[in-house]
Amino acid sequence: MAEDAVKAGDAGDLPEVTREVAAWTAGFTNADVTPSARLWTIHALLDWAGVTVAGAREPLSAILTEQYAETEGPCTVIAQGKRARAHDAAMINGSAGHALEYDDVNFRLHGHPTVPVAPVVLALAEQHGYSGEDVIRAFIVGYQVECALGGMAGDEHYNNGFHVTGTMGTFGAAAAAANLMGFDAGQTVNAIGIAATQAAGIKSMFGTMTKPLHAGKAAMNGMIAAQLAAKGFTAGHDSIECQQGFMAVSAPGFAAEHFTAGGNQPYEVENNLFKYHAACYLTHSTIESLNDIRKQHGIGLDDVEKLTIFMPPNNRKVCDIPDPESGLEIKFSIRHLAAMALDGQNTADLDMYTDENANAPRYAEARNRIQIVEKELTRRCAGAVSIDARDGRTFVGEIDVGIPAKDTDAQWEKLEHKARTIMRGVVGEERTTRIIEEVQRLPKARDVGALMEALA
Numbered sequence: 543m544a545e546d547a548v549k550a551g552d553a554g555d556l557p558e559v560t561r562e563v564a565a566w567t568a569g570f571t572n573a574d575v576t577p578s579a580r581l582w583t584i585h586a587l588l589d590w591a592g593v594t595v596a597g598a599r600e601p602l603s604a605i606l607t608e609q610y611a612e613t614e615g616p617c618t619v620i621a622q623g624k625r626a627r628a629h630d631a632a633m634i635n636g637s638a639g640h641a642l643e644y645d646d647v648n649f650r651l652h653g654h655p656t657v658p659v660a661p662v663v664l665a666l667a668e669q670h671g672y673s674g675e676d677v678i679r680a681f682i683v684g685y686q687v688e689c690a691l692g693g694m695a696g697d698e699h700y701n702n703g704f705h706v707t708g709t710m711g712t713f714g715a716a717a718a719a720a721n722l723m724g725f726d727a728g729q730t731v732n733a734i735g736i737a738a739t740q741a742a743g744i745k746s747m748f749g750t751m752t753k754p755l756h757a758g759k760a761a762m763n764g765m766i767a768a769q770l771a772a773k774g775f776t777a778g779h780d781s782i783e784c785q786q787g788f789m790a791v792s793a794p795g796f797a798a799e800h801f802t803a804g805g806n807q808p809y810e811v812e813n814n815l816f817k818y819h820a821a822c823y824l825t826h827s828t829i830e831s832l833n834d835i836r837k838q839h840g841i842g843l844d845d846v847e848k849l850t851i852f853m854p855p856n857n858r859k860v861c862d863i864p865d866p867e868s869g870l871e872i873k874f875s876i877r878h879l880a881a882m883a884l885d886g887q888n889t890a891d892l893d894m895y896t897d898e899n900a901n902a903p904r905y906a907e908a909r910n911r912i913q914i915v916e917k918e919l920t921r922r923c924a925g926a927v928s929i930d931a932r933d934g935r936t937f938v939g940e941i942d943v944g945i946p947a948k949d950t951d952a953q954w955e956k957l958e959h960k961a962r963t964i965m966r967g968v969v970g971e972e973r974t975t976r977i978i979e980e981v982q983r984l985p986k987a988r989d990v991g992a993l994m995e996a997l998a
Contacts, residue, residue: 559694559783562801563687564730567717570683572675579809580985581950583678585957586685586814588981589646590639590660591997592961595621595968595977596892597641602751606634606758616669618994621968628665629765632715635661637758640707641751642892643873644820644964648685648813649923649944651692651710652700655814658711658760659684659718666722666765667990674987676722682811684718684764686803689810691782696795700745701856704792708743708756713782715764723768735777736767738788748822749863749871813946816957819889821873822861823943827925828853828876831939832883835929843885843908845931851876852917852926862914865906869895880927881908892964 597603598621607622611634615625620635639645639657648655663680666672672680688710692699700706716737720730740763743756771777781787789796803809819826828851835841853862853876866875872895873879879889882905887894899905919926923944929937947953958978965974973996980993987993 557783557798557800558780559691559798559801560731560734560778560780561727563690563717563782564720564734565727566801566803567683567687567721568725568727568730570679570721572679574804575675575679575682576809579682579811580678582809582811582814583681584981584984585816585950585954586646586656586811587660587681587984588954588961588978589816589957590656591977591981592957592965593642593644594635594639595997596644596964597638597754598622599968600638600641602641602754603634603638605751606637606755610634617665618668618998620997623998628669629762629769631665632661632765633758633762635665635758636761637754640754640757642820642964643753643822643870644817644892646817647815647823648689648692648810649815649921650810650813651689651706652695652697653692653706653710654757655685655688655711655714655810657757658688658707658715658764661758661761662715662765663718663722664990664994666719668994671989672722673989674984674993677990678985680718680722682809683721684714685811686809687717688714689813690799690801690803694797694799695789695793696797697856698795699793701859702792702794703745705743705745705747705753705756708760709741709792711757711760712737712741712764712767715761716767717764719765719768720771723772725768725771729771731779732775732777733768733771735779735781736770736775737764738781739777740767741788745860748860749866749868749874751870815944815946816953816960818956818960819879820892820895821879821889824853824857824861824923825876825879825925826943827923827941828927829879829883829889829925830941830943831925831927832880834941835927835937835939836884836886839935839937841884841929841931841937843881843904845933846884846908846911846929847932848930849880849884849912850915850928850930851880851912852915852919852928854918854922855916857922858914858916865909866900868897868900872900875900876914877909877912878905880912881905884908890960890963
């Protein structure tokens with residue numbers, strides 16, 4: 543997607559990243575949307591709808607709804623029977639979509655791509671009557687921009703403590719809104735600059751209600767950036783790459799790239815990765831490795847003398863809470879999740895993530911038999927394990943869940959099953975079916991009214 547990378551501080555002219563992103567965003571039309579990108583967008587929106595409806599029952603969603611929603615307003619607050627101003631709806635729905643740590647990921651972004659963008663394009667479309675195809679186009683734009691900037695920021699931005707969903711997600715939300723609202727390149731430059739000065743989110747909040755708020759605020763702040771730019775609000779023309787700009791102050795590994803997208807290359811949305819365990823994605827390969835060993839060899843938690851988990855050093859900053867005390871913290875405790883997997887527990891089941899489970903003596907004892915060994919693997923999201931059984935046998939396994947699916951029909955079936963499983967307990971079987979059908983109809987929909995009514 544990008545070429546001619548130049549490290550910040552190198553000799554020579556840096557690419558004018560802000561202007562290039564703005565020009566591409568403003569020039570992207572429905573004719574640029576490929577069938578594959580459209581299909582992957584529908585998959586991403588179905589998954590987002592499912593996790594957002596399910597996340598609406600979380601305490602953090604209730605707090606935000608009580609504080610910011612009304613009985614009237616232009617936009618739907620999902621699964622709450624409330625309405626709100628567009629930017630408030632984006633914030634509530636964005637937070638709810640990330641509340642369960644069950645939404646999709648993209649490793650070029652280093653974060654969760656759909657949750658900052660989908661609430662923005664749907665709220666604006668509901669308010670202003672944009673078509674389903676308009677929503678799809680703008681979503682692809684926002685997804686592309688946030689992932690490109692995440693790639694340019696490099697690993698250090700994330701490793702130093704920034705939650706990329708909150709930071710780069712703000713740029714994605716702003717770009718999506720700018721495209722949907724028909725901005726020219728100059729207006730888009732301003733929207734990007736206004737987004738740059740608001741983008742935030744720190745990883746020390748993982749395991750708390752504030753982590754999902756990062757996603758909601760990214761959606762909200764990106765939308766506000768576009769709304770202000772539409773009114774003539776100004777910002778710097780090089781806010782991404784300039785001295786004391788966003789990358790300079792937050793991403794020491796920033797490598798500026800000329801922004802190009804499309805042509806013969808797939809769009810970033812086609813590299814989307816979906817979650818089938820309701821926990822941090824960096825734990826998924828470990829869980830899958832242990833599930834395979836347990837199924838193939840009939841070994842369970844009580845058979846294990848010692849379990850060794852091999853993981854890249856930086857992953858420990860994300861998902862190695864040693865002694866979780868809450869259901870939220872389980873999602874970032876690879877030792878606890880490993881114990882659950884070996885015990886045959888379904889880590890896709892939302893009801894497993896409770897405070898009671900976090901403090902269960904059985905799993906507290908099991909965590910003492912699990913050690914972490916730092917090791918660079920083939921990819922950051924790969925997982926490798928070694929089990930020393932009480933009977934003297936040793937089992938090893940390694941899996942990498944960071945490869946996008948090639949069979950999209952099978953992927954849709956898995957996503958529909960996931961959506962039905964987590965939505966029907968909140969809105970019932972009939973409404974769940976309606977939501978799935980309306981997402982499928984989106985490419986030909988004149989507006990998003992039917993979809994949002996189903997989600998309400």
